[in-house]
Amino acid sequence: MIYxxxxxxxxxxxxxxxxAVTNALVYLSANPGRSGHSTSENAAIVMYETRNxxxxxxxxxxxxxxxxxxxxxxxxxxxxxxxxxRGDRIVTSSLEHNAVIRPLTALKKYGIxxxxxxxxxxxxxTTFKNFLNxxxxxxxxxxxxxxxxxxxxxxxxxxxxxxxKEKGILFAVDAAQSAGVIPIDMKEMGIDYLCVAAxxxxxxxxxxxxxxMSGPTPATIIEGGTGTESxxxxxxxxxxxxxxxxxxxxxxxxGIRAGIDFINEKGIDRIRNHEIKLIxxxxxxxxxxxxxxxxxxxxxxxxxxxxxxxxGMNSIQVANELNRHSVAVRAGLHCAPFAHxxxxxxxxxxxxxxxxxxxxxxxxxxxxxxxxNIASKSKAIF
Amino acid sequence: MIYxxxxxxxxxxxxxxxxAVTNALVYLSANPGRSGHSTSENAAIVMYETRNxxxxxxxxxxxxxxxxxxxxxxxxxxxxxxxxxRGDRIVTSSLEHNAVIRPLTALKKYGIxxxxxxxxxxxxxTTFKNFLNxxxxxxxxxxxxxxxxxxxxxxxxxxxxxxxKEKGILFAVDAAQSAGVIPIDMKEMGIDYLCVAAxxxxxxxxxxxxxxMSGPTPATIIEGGTGTESxxxxxxxxxxxxxxxxxxxxxxxxGIRAGIDFINEKGIDRIRNHEIKLIxxxxxxxxxxxxxxxxxxxxxxxxxxxxxxxxGMNSIQVANELNRHSVAVRAGLHCAPFAHxxxxxxxxxxxxxxxxxxxxxxxxxxxxxxxxNIASKSKAIF
Numbered sequence: 009m010i011y012x013x014x015x016x017x018x019x020x021x022x023x024x025x026x027x028a029v030t031n032a033l034v035y036l037s038a039n040p041g042r043s044g045h046s047t048s049e050n051a052a053i054v055m056y057e058t059r060n061x062x063x064x065x066x067x068x069x070x071x072x073x074x075x076x077x078x079x080x081x082x083x084x085x086x087x088x089x090x091x092x093x094r095g096d097r098i099v100t101s102s103l104e105h106n107a108v109i110r111p112l113t114a115l116k117k118y119g120i121x122x123x124x125x126x127x128x129x130x131x132x133x134t135t136f137k138n139f140l141n142x143x144x145x146x147x148x149x150x151x152x153x154x155x156x157x158x159x160x161x162x163x164x165x166x167x168x169x170x171x172x173k174e175k176g177i178l179f180a181v182d183a184a185q186s187a188g189v190i191p192i193d194m195k196e197m198g199i200d201y202l203c204v205a206a207x208x209x210x211x212x213x214x215x216x217x218x219x220x221m222s223g224p225t226p227a228t229i230i231e232g233g234t235g236t237e238s239x240x241x242x243x244x245x246x247x248x249x250x251x252x253x254x255x256x257x258x259x260x261x262x263g264i265r266a267g268i269d270f271i272n273e274k275g276i277d278r279i280r281n282h283e284i285k286l287i288x289x290x291x292x293x294x295x296x297x298x299x300x301x302x303x304x305x306x307x308x309x310x311x312x313x314x315x316x317x318x319x320g321m322n323s324i325q326v327a328n329e330l331n332r333h334s335v336a337v338r339a340g341l342h343c344a345p346f347a348h349x350x351x352x353x354x355x356x357x358x359x360x361x362x363x364x365x366x367x368x369x370x371x372x373x374x375x376x377x378x379x380x381n382i383a384s385k386s387k388a389i390f
Numbered sequence: 391m392i393y394x395x396x397x398x399x400x401x402x403x404x405x406x407x408x409x410a411v412t413n414a415l416v417y418l419s420a421n422p423g424r425s426g427h428s429t430s431e432n433a434a435i436v437m438y439e440t441r442n443x444x445x446x447x448x449x450x451x452x453x454x455x456x457x458x459x460x461x462x463x464x465x466x467x468x469x470x471x472x473x474x475x476r477g478d479r480i481v482t483s484s485l486e487h488n489a490v491i492r493p494l495t496a497l498k499k500y501g502i503x504x505x506x507x508x509x510x511x512x513x514x515x516t517t518f519k520n521f522l523n524x525x526x527x528x529x530x531x532x533x534x535x536x537x538x539x540x541x542x543x544x545x546x547x548x549x550x551x552x553x554x555k556e557k558g559i560l561f562a563v564d565a566a567q568s569a570g571v572i573p574i575d576m577k578e579m580g581i582d583y584l585c586v587a588a589x590x591x592x593x594x595x596x597x598x599x600x601x602x603m604s605g606p607t608p609a610t611i612i613e614g615g616t617g618t619e620s621x622x623x624x625x626x627x628x629x630x631x632x633x634x635x636x637x638x639x640x641x642x643x644x645g646i647r648a649g650i651d652f653i654n655e656k657g658i659d660r661i662r663n664h665e666i667k668l669i670x671x672x673x674x675x676x677x678x679x680x681x682x683x684x685x686x687x688x689x690x691x692x693x694x695x696x697x698x699x700x701x702g703m704n705s706i707q708v709a710n711e712l713n714r715h716s717v718a719v720r721a722g723l724h725c726a727p728f729a730h731x732x733x734x735x736x737x738x739x740x741x742x743x744x745x746x747x748x749x750x751x752x753x754x755x756x757x758x759x760x761x762x763n764i765a766s767k768s769k770a771i772f
Contacts, residue, residue: 009428009429011420011429013420013427013429013430016421016430017419017421017637018419019429020416021416021419025415026412026415026416029411029412029415030411030412033403033408033595034403034408037399037400037402037403037589037596038395038398038399038718039395039398039399039596039720044710044712044713044719044720044722045709045712045713045717045720046391046713046716047391047393047401048398078460078464078636078639079635079636079637079638080636080637081614081615081635081637082635082636084614085612085614085635089611105614106613106615106616106635107615107635109623110614110615110624111613111614113613113623113625114610114613114624114625205636207419207637213415213419213639213640213641214421214637214638214639214640214641215638215639215640215641215642216639217636228496229471229611229612230463230464230467230493230611231488231492231495232466232487232492232493233487233489233492233725234488234725238722238723238724238726238727239723239730239736240727241491241492241495241727242492242495243492243495243496253461253463253467253492254460254461254463254464254489254587254599255398255461255462255463255587256461256596257460257595257596257597257598257639257642258596258597259411259595259596259597259641259642260597260641260642324426327426330426330427331426331427331428334428335427336420336427336429337426337427338421338426338427339426340426341620341621342620343615343616343617343620344620345621345622345623348621
């Protein structure tokens with residue numbers, strides 16, 4: 009199996025992640041810090057160390073602001089619903105995932121509105137101008153993706169962050185596609201809330217997300233036992249406990265720690281250069297196929313993924329054909345309807361290729377050969 | 391290490407659970423059903439099969455109503471916040487965990503109030519009378535624990551369920567301590583919403599919860615990508631997708647499936663009889679120690695756990711002493727302040743012993759010997 013669906017979740021997971029998860033299951037099945045015994049304390053140490061590693065990786069102001077969540081979607085919901093109030097206006101981009109758009113749509117019934125700025129896939133300057141034309145004096149928060157999960161386009165996060173800091177606007181970033189692949193410095197980029205899918209670029213198991221906060225602390229949308237202040241019927245206000253009610257996913261957290269070790273050892277830059285090289289190789293080979301349409305530009309400055317379509321075929325047909333050759337890609341809308349409206353692919357979706365640190369040149373060469381083959385056969389049919 | 395903190399999370403996990411989680415990490419790292427390739431389809435099959443097993447175990451009306459959540463606390467929050475509206479009144483018990491009490495307290499600011507009925511630890515009839523005296527014509531929902539995590543007391547769920555059905559009151563049950571240990575039949579017990587900590591009695595990894603619904607579907611508190619209806623900016627209303635936004639914890643779900651297989655093979659009744667036998671053994675041996683106070687009754691009809699204190703010692707001191715003998719127990723308030731107010735232990739907490747299918751008589755005998763030893767030494771000091 010050639011797995012090129014790493015933008016959904018990375019696979020394979022590094023051996024050290026698998027070992028860490030298994031070890032946690034065997035040796036650390038205990039509620040971290042909530043019981044008076046050594047296993048519980050050891051579990052708490054894993055959480056503490058993982059928070060520190062996460063804070064360091066993203067240059068967060070402190071480890072207490074690192075919250076373990078079930079996934080990036082939950083992180084985004086915690087931020088939006090914990091901070092926004094009736095009458096607030098939000099600004100977001102035209103390349104957002106449903107993880108952002110659906111909570112924003114749900115918030116409309118509370119009188120919370122959002123405005124969308126158009127991302128120019130080929131020109132970051134134009135994107136920033138569009139942002140400036142959309143943001144207003146009444147904007148309370150900007151939330152946008154760091155990198156599109158359809159085209160790989162990077163948004164001008166640093167400039168948006170600087171603008172938000174200057175104007176006192178809260179700034180939240182959906183880093184589902186970038187964390188672990190593209191360096192993120194929360195302080196330098198002016199990010200108040202960073203939402204991370206740890207099972208993607210951090211190579212942790214599925215079911216792991218992070219919310220890293222440096223801004224005002226949101227209200228909770230989930231309350232419960234925290235193992236702290238048990239006699240208090242109100243949710244404790246201390247970080248990180250405030251947002252971690254109930255039993256945490258300790259095997260997953262141990263997996264995050266091991267995943268960060270993996271990318272630190274390999275080097276984020278080295279991983280990214282490898283993946284960008286593979287995407288360029290794919291781009292060059294695919295662009296020679298007649299009847300193909302590529303939706304991503306060829307620039308370096310993007311997340312390592314690529315979307316395409318073959319003339320006369322639905323993206324799902326193409327993915328099914330590739331699956332018959334044991335190549336795993338993602339087809340359809342990738343939960344990002346705005347992006348597909350922009351690309352004119354809302355009906356057919358796109359085929360997405362996304363490599364990881366484990367993908368080889370041979371994987372890409374074989375895959376592009378299969379695509380060429382499918383294209384030539386499809387022409388015979390249509 | 392003698393691990394007697396199974397009411398927090400079961401440990402060890404069965405070998406088949408560890409294998410299932412590891413296998414999922416190695417072979418099923420793919421977004422279930424959301425991509426057009428075999429790994430994704432295989433992941434979807436695991437989810438489908440697990441839902442079916444869960445539905446069967448609890449006699450839920452259908453598998454679509456089985457929702458995978460991060461933990462039991464999240465399940466409870468989904469129910470309360472998705473269903474309750476301004477002006478609603480809720481009835482709950484005096485033995486609730488903070489997983490119930492803290493969300494209910496948080497809901498007060500929306501004009502949602504709750505009344506508490508007193509649980510008689512020794513008399514289920516009195517408990518039910520107290521319930522009837524508390525519930526009113528304006529009660530919209532009853533939510534209560536199936537079994538206390540402090541005393542093991544079982545609530546008269548079936549009678550409460552029948553009453554709620556008759557009166558058209560929604561009925562939600564926190565089965566954190568009972569699911570997998572005490573048979574639960576949602577239909578027979580009239581349960582509309584069953585909240586389960588799969589990492590406890592179902593022997594799944596930490597970070598796994600279940601919400602099983604047969605009542606009206608709650609509004610969502612988390613929205614995002616579901617892999618379905620991607621062009622729809624509103625959250626899809628179909629079950630189970632409506633409540634499973636973002637990437638799920640697939641290794642955990644594979645662990646739930648293996649955990650259910652484990653308890654089905656062993657037999658819930660056999661596991662429970664074994665654990666109750668151990669608790670009786672502990673009770674009989676501990677009750678002979680001078681200066682001990684036991685907070686649970688000796689009846690069969692309870693969840694297999696037991697709370698005690700030693701004269702003149704804080705529960706945390708006792709747990710620390712036991713930890714020095716490599717015995718893991720939980721001390722403190724166990725996130726259940728109401729129960730401790732009732733027991734008069736809000737200041738000192740209790741020491742809790744909770745066995746699992748893996749606990750042996752020898753474990754209990756050794757532990758009670760250590761407790762006797764600690765008690766005799768403490769008398770020398772105080």
